[in-house]
Amino acid sequence: MQTADAAHPDADLLTAFVEQLLMPREREQLLAHLAVCPDCREVIGLVLPETPELVVQPAPKPAFWRWPVLRWGTVAASVVIIVGAVTVGLRERTGNKSVTEYIHVAVQKSGHSASTQPSAPGDTSRSNDVISENRSATGASGLKSAQIRYEKLPEDQKVAARAELDKLTMSPAPAARAEIGQAAMGNAVRDTSAMSKEELSRFAAERAPQQKSGWLVEPVDPHHALNAALPKPLEVSKESPLVSDVRGIPPPPPPPPPSSANEVVVVKQDEDKFAYSQNSALGGTAKKSATEHEVQALPAPQLQASSEVVASTARHTESKAKELRKDSDASGFVAGQSSDVFDMSQDWRIATDGELQRSPDKGKSWLPVMAAAKFRSLAVVGTEVWVGGAKRLLMHSIDAGQSWMNIVPKDKNVSLTGDVVSIRFADQKKGSVVTSSGETWTTEDGGQNWRKP
Amino acid sequence: MAGLTQTAIRRELSAAVSACASGLFETANAASFGIAISEFESWLVAIGQKYLPADCSQRDAEDLLGSLRVADLTLARACAAGQERAWEQFMARFRELLYDIALKISRESSQAKDLADSIYAELYGLNEREGERVSKLSYYMGRGSLEGWLRTVISQEFVNRYRSTKRLVSLEGEEEEGSQFAAPERIESAPADSRVEVAVAQGLSTLDPESRFILSAYYLDGRKLAEIGRMLGFHEATASRKLERITKALRKVVLEGLIQRGMTERQAEEALEADVRDFQVNVREALLQEKDVSTFKKRRS
Numbered sequence: 001m002q003t004a005d006a007a008h009p010d011a012d013l014l015t016a017f018v019e020q021l022l023m024p025r026e027r028e029q030l031l032a033h034l035a036v037c038p039d040c041r042e043v044i045g046l047v048l049p050e051t052p053e054l055v056v057q058p059a060p061k062p063a064f065w066r067w068p069v070l071r072w073g074t075v076a077a078s079v080v081i082i083v084g085a086v087t088v089g090l091r092e093r094t095g096n097k098s099v100t101e102y103i104h105v106a107v108q109k110s111g112h113s114a115s116t117q118p119s120a121p122g123d124t125s126r127s128n129d130v131i132s133e134n135r136s137a138t139g140a141s142g143l144k145s146a147q148i149r150y151e152k153l154p155e156d157q158k159v160a161a162r163a164e165l166d167k168l169t170m171s172p173a174p175a176a177r178a179e180i181g182q183a184a185m186g187n188a189v190r191d192t193s194a195m196s197k198e199e200l201s202r203f204a205a206e207r208a209p210q211q212k213s214g215w216l217v218e219p220v221d222p223h224h225a226l227n228a229a230l231p232k233p234l235e236v237s238k239e240s241p242l243v244s245d246v247r248g249i250p251p252p253p254p255p256p257p258p259s260s261a262n263e264v265v266v267v268k269q270d271e272d273k274f275a276y277s278q279n280s281a282l283g284g285t286a287k288k289s290a291t292e293h294e295v296q297a298l299p300a301p302q303l304q305a306s307s308e309v310v311a312s313t314a315r316h317t318e319s320k321a322k323e324l325r326k327d328s329d330a331s332g333f334v335a336g337q338s339s340d341v342f343d344m345s346q347d348w349r350i351a352t353d354g355e356l357q358r359s360p361d362k363g364k365s366w367l368p369v370m371a372a373a374k375f376r377s378l379a380v381v382g383t384e385v386w387v388g389g390a391k392r393l394l395m396h397s398i399d400a401g402q403s404w405m406n407i408v409p410k411d412k413n414v415s416l417t418g419d420v421v422s423i424r425f426a427d428q429k430k431g432s433v434v435t436s437s438g439e440t441w442t443t444e445d446g447g448q449n450w451r452k453p
Numbered sequence: 454m455a456g457l458t459q460t461a462i463r464r465e466l467s468a469a470v471s472a473c474a475s476g477l478f479e480t481a482n483a484a485s486f487g488i489a490i491s492e493f494e495s496w497l498v499a500i501g502q503k504y505l506p507a508d509c510s511q512r513d514a515e516d517l518l519g520s521l522r523v524a525d526l527t528l529a530r531a532c533a534a535g536q537e538r539a540w541e542q543f544m545a546r547f548r549e550l551l552y553d554i555a556l557k558i559s560r561e562s563s564q565a566k567d568l569a570d571s572i573y574a575e576l577y578g579l580n581e582r583e584g585e586r587v588s589k590l591s592y593y594m595g596r597g598s599l600e601g602w603l604r605t606v607i608s609q610e611f612v613n614r615y616r617s618t619k620r621l622v623s624l625e626g627e628e629e630e631g632s633q634f635a636a637p638e639r640i641e642s643a644p645a646d647s648r649v650e651v652a653v654a655q656g657l658s659t660l661d662p663e664s665r666f667i668l669s670a671y672y673l674d675g676r677k678l679a680e681i682g683r684m685l686g687f688h689e690a691t692a693s694r695k696l697e698r699i700t701k702a703l704r705k706v707v708l709e710g711l712i713q714r715g716m717t718e719r720q721a722e723e724a725l726e727a728d729v730r731d732f733q734v735n736v737r738e739a740l741l742q743e744k745d746v747s748t749f750k751k752r753r754s
Binding site: 010011013014015016018019020021022025026028029031032034035036039041042043044045046047048132176383 | 506558592593596609612662673680683702
């Protein structure tokens with residue numbers, strides 16, 4: 001056995017040892033010396049290169065494309081991205097198109113140009129101007145101006161004009177309504193969470209005239225957004241605001257049968273004249289089952305746009321409704337299409353004067369919602385908002401107030417009566433409504449069907 | 454006998470040199486430095502005579518010669534002979550490297566410069582021996598790379614300098630210089646049974662050199678397994694497994710030795726398990742106290 005006092009190996013041997021170049025016997029002898037010689041061990045330690053050149057390198061990792069998980073994951077991610085992009089693109093296109101089409105239909109029906117005089121039959125030049133003008137002004141500013149012009153109509157003409165347009169634009173109703181509502185309200189429905197106080201005041205002032213102009217007259221008229229799609233101007237005759245150039249055109253074919261029992265009855269509060277089913281295409285009457293909402297449709301419109309336009313509109317709206325139904329929850333309510341989504345952290349309240357208010361900033365400021373209407377009860381579950389008021393007024397929004405639907409609970413041909421004084425929803429499906437007449441109505445499916453115990 | 458051994462070595466070596474010289478001469482490009490093949494062959498013979506054992510075969514000799522770094526050997530010998538062209542190549546390759554090596558070893562710039570300058574002077578042959586200029590490069594035998602050899606030389610110089618400095622440091626110097634020059638730690642060993650010490654020493658003697666080196670490097674030097682693995686040419690995990698196997702084998706041998714020395718099995722286990730640290734202490738002491746004398750280099754008459 002060697003000792004530290006033995007002759008130390010020369011630099012060549014130590015170097016060869018570090019570089020793994022020694023003969024086996026030499027290596028054994030050197031190791032025996034190194035085991036007892038701290039100096040030589042220290043030299044070996046100093047000679048070792050800093051990079052572990054002598055360490056066996058691990059096997060190279062396979063290229064990522066050889067990993068099945070990454071390969072298929074990449075493919076799946078690409079598919080998701082493409083589908084999402086196509087879906088978004090389709091929605092944007094169809095959204096704009098549907099708004100434009102409704103305006104087109106409304107203009108066709110009215111036959112009026114921007115001037116106050118009704119055009120002669122067959123005179124479509126000014127109508128085309130209006131169409132192009134409206135199309136170019138499809139945005140909120142154009143709709144707003146059309147809205148203001150509608151305000152100037154006499155009340156009796158307003159009713160008829162609105163009814164005709166509602167028939168055209170309502171069905172298959174909620175989907176298109178919400179869409180048009182979004183388009184009409186688009187510029188007014190903005191994410192206010194980032195607004196300054198001055199901006200918020202301006203925003204409220206902009207909206208206030210709209211809501212006090214009669215669009216949402218008492219009782220609440222949820223079609224105010226649709227009304228905004230009316231062309232400008234709507235100087236209609238006493239006979240009918242939408243008579244002129246399309247008289248004599250046969251009415252459109254009857255609507256397809258309802259695809260589901262889910263119906264939303266939109267009611268004009270005062271006379272229940274305008275009741276529409278989301279499944280009635282272009283007017284007409286649809287009889288519903290006892291457990292469903294009763295549908296009352298207006299008489300067939302006196303004035304219709306060309307059947308082709310109407311049919312295409314119906315087809316479009318139906319397809320759009322189907323598309324939007326896919327986006328809705330199981331209750332069948334359709335989500336809004338606007339990209340201006342309210343901050344979900346908004347708070348809701350009913351002021352002392354019955355005004356429904358929304359706060360985008362956790363209560364620092366409050367904005368009126370449907371200011372023309374007065375409410376007495378409120379329930380909020382996530383993004384779904386229920387508000388109730390006088391004379392069976394019950395409104396429901398699934399998109400934090402961007403769009404609203406008027407709900408009239410019915411059960412076996414019996415409708416809710418009285419004022420809605422209390423609303424309670426444990427979740428999005430189960431809830432109850434109590435009226436001033438002592439009635440309690442419950443729903444298990446988010447308001448699609450109601451029962452009165 | 455020695456003469457016959459020398460003749461035997463020369464015969465096997467001569468045969469190997471004859472077989473390999475021409476090829477190695479071309480690989481070394483020795484002719485570019487004006488070196489004749491005869492001179493080159495003399496180098497090979499000298500190297501063979503230094504490192505080959507007495508019972509080597511021609512094959513062993515050829516393997517040794519084939520492992521030589523003949524290009525570096527030629528450059529070094531040409532430098533040692535004072536050839537300017539060789540020095541130009543040497544300076545171009547190693548001048549900066551010398552300082553870098555010294556800096557990495559000493560980890561301090563002034564010491565690194567001092568080391569590098571000292572080594573450079575020795576390499577250049579500024580030192581004279583018996584009236585002749587002797588270059589340290591003449592001692593390079595080509596067993597490893599010239600760069601590795603330079604690294605080893607600098608390391609040896611560093612160890613020699615500062616180890617001798619440590620031995621001579623005063624008490625005040627220890628306080629001023631800090632732990633670098635502090636006295637080595639005293640190993641405190643528990644008052645163990647002398648039979649344990651003997652059994653441990655006996656157990657160590659049964660281990661192969663690599664195992665002993667691993668134990669010394671781990672227990673005496675405090676080196677990490679990764680470093681030990683790099684020294685020996687395998688992965689850290691391999692070093693870990695080897696250490697564990699060595700420790701278990703040593704423990705087993707020690708237990709058997711204690712039993713042979715009159716302990717019962719239980720007493721032997723208790724002697725080792727009473728304090729695990731004691732076992733390590735015993736190993737360290739046994740490694741430090743190896744006494745068998747045998748020179749590493751075979752002395753040739």
